[in-house]
Amino acid sequence: MLPISGEPIARGAVLVGPDGRIAAVGPEAAVPRPARCEDVSLGQAALLPGFVNAHTHLELTALRGLVRDLPFFDWIRTVRAIKYALEPGVFRASARWGLLESFAAGITTSGDTGTTLQAAAAMADLGARGVAYHEIFGPDPKQCAAAVAGLEAALTRLEPLRSDRVTVGVSPHAPYTVSEELLRAVTALAARRNLTTATHAAESEAERAMVEEGRGPFADDLRSRGIAVEPRGTSTIGWLERAGFLAGGPLLIHCVTAGPDDLERARSAGARVAHCPWSNAMLGHGRADFASMRRLGLIVGLGTDSVVAGGGHDLFAVVRQAALGLPPAQGLAPREMLRLLTADGAAALGLEGVGTLAVGAWGDLAAVRLDVPASDAADAEEAVAWCATASDVVFSAVAGRVVYRKGRWPGVRIGRERAAYRAAADAAAAVSRAVPR
Numbered sequence: 001m002l003p004i005s006g007e008p009i010a011r012g013a014v015l016v017g018p019d020g021r022i023a024a025v026g027p028e029a030a031v032p033r034p035a036r037c038e039d040v041s042l043g044q045a046a047l048l049p050g051f052v053n054a055h056t057h058l059e060l061t062a063l064r065g066l067v068r069d070l071p072f073f074d075w076i077r078t079v080r081a082i083k084y085a086l087e088p089g090v091f092r093a094s095a096r097w098g099l100l101e102s103f104a105a106g107i108t109t110s111g112d113t114g115t116t117l118q119a120a121a122a123m124a125d126l127g128a129r130g131v132a133y134h135e136i137f138g139p140d141p142k143q144c145a146a147a148v149a150g151l152e153a154a155l156t157r158l159e160p161l162r163s164d165r166v167t168v169g170v171s172p173h174a175p176y177t178v179s180e181e182l183l184r185a186v187t188a189l190a191a192r193r194n195l196t197t198a199t200h201a202a203e204s205e206a207e208r209a210m211v212e213e214g215r216g217p218f219a220d221d222l223r224s225r226g227i228a229v230e231p232r233g234t235s236t237i238g239w240l241e242r243a244g245f246l247a248g249g250p251l252l253i254h255c256v257t258a259g260p261d262d263l264e265r266a267r268s269a270g271a272r273v274a275h276c277p278w279s280n281a282m283l284g285h286g287r288a289d290f291a292s293m294r295r296l297g298l299i300v301g302l303g304t305d306s307v308v309a310g311g312g313h314d315l316f317a318v319v320r321q322a323a324l325g326l327p328p329a330q331g332l333a334p335r336e337m338l339r340l341l342t343a344d345g346a347a348a349l350g351l352e353g354v355g356t357l358a359v360g361a362w363g364d365l366a367a368v369r370l371d372v373p374a375s376d377a378a379d380a381e382e383a384v385a386w387c388a389t390a391s392d393v394v395f396s397a398v399a400g401r402v403v404y405r406k407g408r409w410p411g412v413r414i415g416r417e418r419a420a421y422r423a424a425a426d427a428a429a430a431v432s433r434a435v436p437r
Contacts, residue, residue, distance in 0.1 A: 016363030020399030050108025050364035052345025055303025061098035106366035279305030301348030
């Protein structure tokens with residue numbers, strides 16, 4: 001057992017109570033077995049807290065592999081063109097399959113951003129934990145009132161899905177899709193409603209050029225639509241601070257172009273970061289300054305981002321890329337790598353009682369087989385952190401409820417889910433072929 005908060009425990013065990021929280025944890029002989037309690041033996045495996053994906057777009061799972069090798073502006077424009085041409089049922093099947101895929105990869109908590117409400121619905125129905133950030137768009141100041149009204153309506157629809165597992169938040173999408181007026185309005189709304197917030201920030205050179213210099217493809221596109229663009233006189237992080245958004249301690253997604261001063265500004269405001277090194281590399285953005293984030297003490301979680309950009313829900317690949325991006329003198333120990341996937345990810349999403357195996361924490365669990373990845377390794381943390389893959393996950397549970405075990409999803413009609421997802425992927429592929437590149 002790898003509790004993350006302490007040393008590994010050989011032949012460890014966890015007892016999850018009827019409230020879904022951990023009631024006991026320790027060596028197997030010391031953990032009680034109440035009558036009629038389901039007893040799950042995992043064999044030669046490492047038991048950990050369930051993994052936390054700090055940033056994903058589950059509703060886009062069906063678009064996997066459809067948009068590749070384009071400059072970022074063209075990439076995001078193509079993804080949006082495909083998305084807006086699809087029927088609502090595609091997103092339902094897509095979000096549900098993305099969550100089932102996540103369970104099979106040991107991910108029990110997701111920080112999702114989207115517009116269709118389907119990720120929150122899938123979390124609620126399939127038993128996942130997560131934060132569903134509803135995205136809002138509106139680069140023209142004239143759109144502000146209508147955009148806020150649309151957000152209010154979406155929050156009303158999301159309200160019945162909120163629970164001790166599903167948190168609802170709001171996400172002004174990015175500096176090139178949100179005016180300062182709208183950013184201020186959403187900031188005020190989030191404060192009134194006590195909602196958690198997130199935004200894509202300092203993601204690309206194209207974004208930086210628009211914000212700081214008023215030029216580049218995003219600026220040109222806005223001007224072509226009759227929307228005035230002027231240099232904002234500061235960086236993206238500075239712009240968020242000026243609008244009051246940073247003071248709410250948001251989740252800042254990417255931060256690739258953020259320098260040490262911006263990162264210090266974010267840390268001082270209590271903001272957190274979702275670091276997505278895999279998708280950043282795939283989209284040609286470069287590397288975020290993860291070393292400075294760690295040195296400054298920023299709270300950082302890891303995200304796979306959309307599978308359109310990254311390819312899958314495999315946090316093992318993501319954490320290794322994050323580790324390899326650090327200078328040798330700042331290398332990550334295996335336990336630090338695993339903490340990034342668990343407790344740190346939970347902290348980045350502002351979730352308490354998640355990401356550790358401790359009495360009182362939620363019984364969110366993942367198990368990784370040890371008879372294959374580095375089966376001769378004396379250090380189980382080393383074996384999991386550096387050698388395991390998503391396919392080595394054999395068990396996942398949320399609040400003590402088993403959501404995946406050895407190729408099966410209990411209570412899920414997986415054949416029907418797979419067929420619905422394949423139909424959604426086929427529909428997305430057909431639309432994609434008609435979208436000009």
